[in-house]
């Protein structure tokens with residue numbers, strides 16, 4: 001028996017930023033699996049249901065919430081801890097697929113933004129196929145990433161003519177701006193890590209920052225990092241206190 005699993009990119013927050021292919025995929029599904037992190041704001045969970053209500057016309061879509069495995073954030077070995085976490089997530093999801101998805105059925109996993117960018121679901125599903133002896137036909141459907149929304153909102157291209165761009169994390173930026181790239185996109189940064197770059201590096205940078213992209217709470221700030229860096233820190237902190245969570249992405253550009 002083969003179950004079908006669709007990994008569907010659903011955009012970064014705006015229910016209008018979903019492709020026709022993704023809508024068709026959601027309409028094929030018997031079951032929508034929502035993998036919830038304990039830390040997910042209810043708002044983010046609700047947003048996925050609202051999106052399905054808006055776009056799924058086929059009757060009878062069932063929602064199954066899969067509680068995500070807890071991650072040990074205190075572990076010293078980051079890669080090891082993430083590997084272990086991935087294995088436990090794979091076991092969790094595999095058991096939900098076995099019990100909730102009929103044989104020959106079609107399930108959809110809703111993934112924020114695009115499944116290819118800083119999302120572990122493709123790796124988790126690979127792990128399930130390798131280790132859980134579950135026969136799955138997998139299809140990946142691309143979505144609009146927060147990175148694309150950031151660029152569109154600021155009206156910029158990510159690369160300059162003939163130049164590369166790098167996509168990295170706050171954790172890595174904290175170790176320094178790469179030497180070989182002048183356009184760096186930063187995701188997963190809970191600490192505004194640019195503030196810790198050396199002053200002479202900061203003084204050469206522009207920043208294009210966006211929070212809650214694609215939602216009614218969207219905030220955009222752009223300018224010379226030395227001029228707007230403090231404002232971004234303050235606005236991020238305010239918004240986080242008001243809403244209880246924040247998701248932000250930014251581009252650092254060497255002048």
Ligand SMILES: C[S@@+](CC[C@H](N)C(=O)[O-])C[C@H]1O[C@@H](n2cnc3c(N)ncnc32)[C@H](O)[C@@H]1O
Pocket residue numbers: 012013111112113114115116117118119144145146147186187188189210211212213214215247248249
């Ligand atoms: C686990 S990654 C998932 C990225 C997602 N796959 C994508 O394509 O955008 C989460 C990070 O994406 C960024 N992000 C996702 N949605 C966002 C949004 N609506 N506004 C700003 N940043 C967002 C943030 O940097 C956040 O830390």
